[in-house]
Amino acid sequence: MTPEELRTIELNRLRAKARQKQREHVESSSERNANQKRPLEVTPATSNSPTRPEASKPLKRDSRLGSYFEYDLSKMVNSKGGFLVEDGKEVDEDMRAKERQRERERAMQNVEPPIYLDPTLNAKCRECQNVDIDYTFRKVFGCLVCNTCKEKYPEKYSLLTKTECKEDYLLTDAELRDRELLPHLLKANPHKSTFANMMLFLRLQVEDFAWKKWGSPEALDAEWERRVEEKKKKKSKKFEESLRDLRRRTREGIWQRRKNQEHKHVFGTAHRTEDGHDRQVCHECGFTVRTDQAEHSKISTSLEVEQIDNNLFRSVSLFVPMRSKGVFGGQVISQAIVSATQCVDPAFGLHCYFLLSASPAVPIIYYVERLREGRSYSTRGVKAVQSGKAIFMLLCSFHAPEPWQPSYQWPMPDAPKLEDCELEEDLFRRRAMQSGIDKRLKEIYLTYATERANGPIAVRRVSWNVKESNDTVASTYWMQARTGRSEPYEVPYQKCILAYMSDLNFDNFRCEDGLLYVVSCPLAGDGRGVVHGRLYSRSGTFVAVTCQEGVVRADRRGPEPQAKL
CATH class of the missing domain: 3.90.530.10 (XPA C-terminal domain)
Structure with a gap:
């Protein structure tokens, strides 16, 4: 298109736009609506009509702003004094003169002096x-x-x-x-x-x-050398002082811990002294104890316990059998049962399990716990503690007698009378006096004889390692308690005496009158053995059944391990 044509088109567009605006204005001001009313816009502002357009009111000042001042920033000038001042409030001319003088002095200081021609x-x-x-x-x-x-x-x-x-x-x-x-x-x-x-x-x-x-x-x-040497000495002295202080605090801490904690004996290996007794010595306090304490001749002394507090008892004496590593387990069980018996009504019976050995160096403390109180049964738990460790646990069930209930027992085997059997101490002495016997074996026999003669239980051997019909090996003994008194003990104490010999008991009996002990071994192997026992009174009454599993090792060695090289 030519420029003339473009100009004509633009003029026509402007004329059309002007005519459209005029037409809209006429329509809005002259034509009425459906209600025969003209729009509000046509009312002039100078009219007195309430529908006339009004100018917008100025905004009210917010009262929360408080008092403030209005400044015209267009009239502000920078006076270099840190403040904005209006025209007519000029800074002091003296201050400006002083500042110009300082600038000249600074400039003169930074300028190097000139070089003269002379x-x-x-x-x-x-x-x-x-x-x-x-x-x-x-x-x-x-x-x-x-x-x-x-x-x-x-x-x-x-x-x-x-x-x-x-x-x-x-x-x-x-x-x-x-x-x-x-x-x-x-x-x-x-x-x-x-x-x-x-x-x-x-x-x-x-x-x-x-x-x-x-x-x-x-x-x-x-x-300089003197100061360096003095510095080294001070440093060394300070280090030594800190080291001494550390040692002192360490000693005090160890001493305080030892003072606060309860002393526990640490015994070494047993060694035989000149008097022929085995003794152990505590490494820390030097306390010495005999490890081969002799067995008391009275059963009451072996079973004696001291009551420390309510439900708390302590052993008085401990016995270590010959060639044994710990306290006689039967004594531990019997003392535990004595402790439990003192916490129940004497009318109840007794039932107990398990036994464990202990060291003779420290007394054994027995804690009795009242587990159950019933009309027919009373249950007690006993924990034996030595050196802060539990070495024995016992669960006793005390049963009141019920004679009206039916009863049954195994028959008593045929055995000679108690008086017709030889005491074990006499048997060991007789064997020790045999001609040609080894000196070491003779010493062992005599030691066993002395131990049995001084013990609270008299043992008479009826048979030794006899094979029964079921191929089990059995041994039979008469066992009699040495009480040292004419009148018998009461029934609960008799059961504690039997616990000294065995593990489980019931019924009424008299240990000082003698008991027939039939021991059989149904199984042995891998260094362990199971032993069953039956105890009968002289009248043939089945008194007790015992069962125990223990470590029984023969003097045999296994094959040597092969070298790795």
Whole structure:
């Protein structure tokens, strides 16, 4: 399209737009709506009609803003005094004059002095007489030296830090801060911008002052060595004091812990003394105890316990059988049953299990727990504690007698009377007196004989290791308690005596009258053996059944392990 055509189109568009706007204005002001009413816009603002358009009211000031002042920022000027002032409030002219004077002085300080045409008026280097001297050295240190000589003689004109002056020349902070005595150059710290400025000193001036202070370089070296040696001594002394304090606190801590805790004996291996007895000695306190304590001849002494508190008892004596590592287990069980019996009604019976050996060095404490209180049964738990460790647990069920219930028992085997059987101590003595017997075996027989003769239980052997019909090996004994009294003990105590011999008991009997003990071994192997026992009274009454599993090892060794190489 040509430019003339474009111009014609644009004029036509503008004319059409003007006609459309005029038509809309006429329609809005002249034509009525469906209710024969004209729109509000046609009411002029000068009309008195309530529908006339009104000007918008100004916004009210918020009361929460408080009092404030309005400033015309367009009329503000910067006076460089930190405040904005209006026109007509100019700063003091004297202040401006003083500031201009300070700027001129600063500019004059930073300007190097001029070089005069007359050579006699110019300052010269003290080394090479050159007029091109370092202005900073001249201004700060008052030293006339050129840049060439500074680099040529670093032993004179190099700069030293404050730390180097204190360590190498033994100068103090007061001397280094005195500008008249030792002028210094301030320089920004290169390590961190927030650190204090570095103080740099001229080596020549520092050495001159140090020689005057100490007298000579040799005297300075001697003083430096003396201080280094003194510093080493102080450091060594401090270390020794801290070490002594550590040792003292360690000793006090160990002593306090030992004082607070209960002492527990730590016994070594048993060794035989000159009197022929085996003894053990505590490593810490030197307490000595016999490990081969003799068995008491009275059963009441072996079963005796001391009541410490309610439901709390302690053993009085402990017996270690010959060639045994610990206390006789039957004594531990019997003392536990005595402790439990003292916590129940004597009308009840007794039932107990299990036994465990203990060390004779320390008394055994028996804790009795009342588990159940019934009309027919009462249950007690007994825990034997030695050196803070539980070495024996017993569960006793006390049963009141019920004679009206039906009963049954195995028949008593045929056995000779108690008086017709030989005591074990007599048997061992007779064997020890045989001709040609080994000396060591003879000593063992005599020891067993003495132990049995002094023990509270008299043992008479009826048969020894006899095979029964079911191929089990059985041994039969008569066992009689040595009470040392004519009248018998009461029934509960008789059961405690039987516990000294066995493990489980019931019914009424008299241990001092004698009991037939039939022992059989149905199984043995892998270093263990199971033993069953039956006890009968003289009248043939089945008194007790025993069952025990123990470690029984023969003197045989297994195959040697093969070497790995």
